[in-house]
Amino acid sequence: MKILLVNPPYQTLTSNLGVGHQVPLGLLMVGGALIDAGHEVTLVDAECLGLEIPAIVDRACGWRPQIVMTGHAGSTPAHPVCMKLLAAVRLACPGIITVYGGIYPTYHAEQILREHPAVDYIVRGEGEATVVQLVGVLEEALPGERNHVGKEVGGLAFRDAGKVHLTPPRPPIANLDEYRIGWELIEDWDRYQCFGVGRAAIIQLSRGCPHRCTYCGQHGFWMRWRYRDPERVAQELEWLRTTHNVRFVTLADENPTTLPEVWEGFLRAVARRNLDMHFFSTMRATDIVRDEAILPLYREAGLLYILMGVDTTEPRLQRKVRKNSTVAADRRAARLLRKHGIFAMLGHIVGFEDDTWRTHWRTLRSLLRYDADFLNAMYVTPHSWTEFAHENAQRGVIQPDLSKWDYRHQVLGQKHLRSWQVFLAVKLTELVFHTRPARWAAFFSGSRFQQRQLLWCLWHTGLVWLGEIGSFLRTRTLPMGQTEPLGRFHARARGTQSQLQGNPARKRAVFQVA
Secondary structure, three states: OEEEEEEOOOOOHHHHOOOOOOOOHHHHHHHHHHHHOOOEEEEEEHHHHOOOHHHHHHHHHHHOOOEEEEOOOOHHHHHHHHHHHHHHHHHHOOOOEEEEEOHHHHHOHHHHHHHOOOOOEEEOOOOHHHHHHHHHHHHHOOHHHHHHOOOOOOOEEEEEOOEEEEOOOOOOOOOHHHOOOOHHHOOOHHHOEEOOOEEEEEEOOEEOOOOOOOOOOHHHHHOEEEEOOHHHHHHHHHHHHHHHOOOEEEEOOOOOOOOHHHHHHHHHHHHHHOOOOEEEEEEOHHHHHHOHHHHHHHHHHOEEEEEEEEEOOOHHHHHHOOOOOOHHHHHHHHHHHHHOOOEEEEEEEEOOOOOOHHHHHHHHHHHHOOOOOEEEEEEOOOOOOOHHHHHOOOOEEOOOOHHHOOOOOOOEOOOOOOHHHHHHHHHHHHHHHHHOHHHHHHHOOOOHHHHHHHHHHHHHHHHHHHHHHHHHHHOOOOOHHHOEEHHHHHHOOOOOHHHHHOOHHHHHHHOEEO
8 A cells, every 4th residue: 555654744943953853763663564564655754844734735645645644753742733734634635544653642542533533543552563454454445444444453543433442452562673664765864964973863772661750651652671682773773874874873762771781782782883873862870870880882882972861859859750760870870971971961850849949049059060961951741641640630731732742841830930930940050051160171171073062062052042932932821820730631631541551550560671
């Protein structure tokens, strides 16, 4: 069948002014599986190309696919534009079958199918095996029956006789190496460049996370931590380097360092090939401290940027959100990375509780003691499938627009500070952190390459900083007196969440490392 994959026209300051555009890995993984199953597949990356919805519809109707599939890594904030896209496609090309996937539609499938008639099928959970089976069933069905099949396909949601039908959840893919990334769908690699290093790609060594931070729902979506053959991943990276001159790679893993032997094996396989590549990865500070003896291998393999989700500088809050780390470990990890020539980024989340000016001042002083290179300040975002959302059901939602649920906008109100005061505190924290004298003293002790990288990052960090100020001035939030409790807000979006979320304690018991 002819299948069009569309990366929706969801634009972010981070991509446009910051690190750069990334390849749509989720769609590429689905595309690779479909190509290998014998289907004709093409990709329109509307985000990277800056296409508006009418231009996407023109491309869709011109190519005349039988199926249009969409989804986005920024699943919640991209949802509104995904719905506009599919509605426009359905209006212009009524005969096209539409398929929608991602984390948000996985947990809100019932609501989406009730409210958006342009969506025919929702893929719940991992997509590769599900879409291949779905397209196979659609191919065998008669044209008039194609909107009414799929009951035998696990991990689907669709309408049948006017009612929403959910098939049983599909088990996680046991062997991730059975599927490949459809790199041939990328038409112009020069459009994807990150951190000023050159052509960029995203790849996964593993899926899932064994940890249970209350504000994160990745463990519920992936269910089990699994990994690919480290040697095969290194071979794929070598192919990307020699065939497409890819020089920068982001590891899309939630927790790549879960099994030390797998992680070290991957690093050694990459280092042995001397690829002249640089890497970005997100890691836990405790794993960096654990790996102190092999940190030279990190750098030898090409790791250049590591984002540590310290999340909070308050030990009490670390325990409350089950971060399973300590302030001492976080600080030691930052120092170790700096010592070995790796840029240390701190991921800090604002708004776990009701803050005050004193809270923000204490946070700034603590962050300055980490001696890291960059600060990524975010706002807590209470997705309905997380324990954090259930625990904070009475807090007021000051931002009901889902397109702003991107960790870069405030969603929950504060009792002691207005939204502009919280924003001011965050922007001042970022400014002081990135312009502190100690940061510039370290600049002169680095290599010329590190100096260029630091200047590039500070310049683009500044552009995003200014862009977010402009965005805040244009964004409307509700006064606390007009807010809706978070629990009531999510109650209107109940759907498959009740089936997939289940009892958090039970989930902790069944989660495995495979």
